[in-house]
Amino acid sequence: MNTQWKKTFALIFSGQIFSILTSFMVQFSIIWHLTKTTESASVLMIAGLAGFLPQALLGPFIGVWLDRWDRKVTMMVADSAIALSSLILGAYFLWGESNVWVVYLILLIRSAASSFHAPAFQAAIPLIAPQDQLTRVAGWHQLVFSSSSVLGPALGIAVYSATSLGTVLLLDVVGALIANLMLLLIKINQPKPENSQAPSFRKEFILGWITFLSVKSVVTITVAMAVFSVVFMPLAMLFPLMTLSHFGRGGYSASLIEAVFGIGMILGGAILSAIASKWKDSTYMSLSLVLIGFTCVLSGVIGSNAFIAFIILSFCMGAAAPLFNGPYMAIIQKSYEPEKLGRVLSFVTSIGLLSSPIGLALAGPIVDRFGVQVWFFWSGIVVILIGALIFFMVSRKEDICGRQESNKQ
Template sequence: MSQNDPAVAPETSIAHDPREDGWKRRVALLLAGQAFSLLGSSIVQYALWWWIVLESRTGASMLFATLFGVVPQAIVSMFGGPMADRYNRKILIMLPDLIIAAVTVFLSVSFALGWANLAVIFAVLFIRSAGGGIQMPAVQSFIPDVTPTGKLLRVNSIYGVINSANMIVAPAIAAVLINMVPLWSILLVDVTTAVIGVGFVALIRVPAKRQMETTTDDGRTKAASDAAGESLPDGPLPLAVLKRTFADVKNGFTYAMGRPFLKGVILGDAFTCFMSVAPMNLTLLLMTREYEGIDLNLGFVNLTTASDKLAANELGLSIGMLLGGALMSAFGSKLLRGARTQMLMVSFGIAMVGVTVIGLGIASNLLAYLVIDVLNGVASAMCVSPMRTIMQSESDESMTGRVFGLDNTFATFGMPLGMLIFAPLADVISIAWVFIAGGLLTLPVAWYVLYLTRRGVSART
């Protein structure tokens, strides 16, 4: 049963929440640790991708880099979610960082000795991506363990600001380093930040959990902590663990799809990535086809080359997400009280993402395009923070990891699947119409989230 469910007994709702004590210190340690870990990982990710581009200059190598860097995380997240529900979430946050640091040291040594090649890099990208599939659900489900329910939206918004700031800072640092020092030394940046991040998380003292109840399929209740103590199915140990993991994945899917609010944010996130985020990855084509030879003097910088315009595009989106996250952090917790208003914000945010993607396709000039690009980033941030908060506050403590694992898998697969449709389409019709089509198809997604919101509210009354 959700902590926000009105059916919770009055005495439970007024009981002292151990998470209220010292929560700011715990959250600060967690966010600082994630900021360091994310920064180092992103710097190294950019450096590796750029090295692959500069050394191979082939589309096939970039395709494999994308597959090894994205697909493992999407697949592993399905199983990382149940792991976050059954095992120590704090350990699941720290352990992948340490493993990734170890394989990054190995890659650094291989570059220093001169025997690194694409096969070694792809293997490391695979391990790094798989580690993210375990770590991401653990981080998202660990936040409500150390944060009072009423502060979740604010904390998630700050986490979004950190992610957006990283999108601005990491490529800039990577660009400077790759021109100054050899790649093997850049790789050690991730090792250093990973150790610092793990150190911050290790200092967190998780508050004792109150007895929480969850509802089984037959309507009975049991303590959430019982889930971790469930016996394994019969058979050899590896097979038994595998059976239970797949059962956990199935139960998590049934659980999430049976609750309108959770279903709304998970499917809303996935379909938005499919309809809108996929076309956004075609901005390279849009810039080269629609704005080739068109300069823009902003006063402090003159955009003349294709690389200038692409950098401005990425920067505009990141600044928009940074502004949106800051706004949600400052005002979201005050204005969006309760799951219903947060769901309405998710629906509105998705609609605005669709509208701004349409705007990118019909922009009359480059300046208008960049302004709309910033607004698209603001709209994206307005979606993400309430989505995370809904998944944390509306899930049983024993199911939070599975919910986030499911969302991460669906959303991660949504973008490449969308690219399979929109990328070939861009060679058949005008690239502007691809953006318009993606934006228009996103609007029904917002309506669907609104529909599920009304269903969820009706079910509670």
């Protein structure tokens, strides 16, 4: 019984790595296609908005349904919807060059389906793994995610260059089918809803919001995360533009940057899995943000002939990322009851995603006028300040509370 949960995760992750891998291939290929054909930061920001807005707007309401529905079935249906959107867009590109507005529409559909899949997956994890292993499982998830982020852009640009964007999109359908097959082989026990809970959407929604607000440290970190999303999320869309406009390099160089970022994430996920219990979760998060901030600042000042330096900085930025993402999700999973976790996760996800469009809307005009490095530099300054804020408001407060508890005993 002690090892059964590990076998379950082995099946889940073996399927998810195919789905995540092909999603990375699609994501990078679409971004590079738009970058190459338009060379416009505004077009990239609109694509980013199309990818974020549905998740942000639907998220707060989806949590109620997630806590009612079977989480495994929800993941499978969402993955199938994403695959269907890839199939439709792939057919468009195979038949001929698609209009950019068709791309935006498909990104909207994929985002809406992802708004169900991601929180359903995260809400299912505490139903399988012991609570004291949640941070370690978060590290495993970061490893799967990071490995896909290394191979995805490289494979995506290779298939895109050799064939077309349509072929890349069709491969995403195969990835979703494999992920669903693996999910069919496992069992996830759905938590029972509260006996006192009335079958009212409004009451369940309010209860979820009250539950989220009940843990002050999570609220503080989530607000900080929202500010982080405003300044950092646009960078995901700007890396290819940085490679093309600042360094004057092509698609393979852009995929190399994505690959080294992913290799860094693999290292960061491995480190998190190995030392998960050494420090508090909030300490890892503070360290992560400070490191990410410094790499962004340095990226914002390097010259156009310093592409090697940008590769190293991208690697370090990637290595720091899991030290924020993994512990943040583990804190949430440890702080709330499983039967309410779907609603909390959807609130948290939506807060971050609602912040992202603000950054995307600001980044497009600013980058088009002042250059991509300006956004890298000032986003780094803000991220460093957020890391310091989490350390002084959460980490040190936890230390003080811990010492007070020890003195009482």
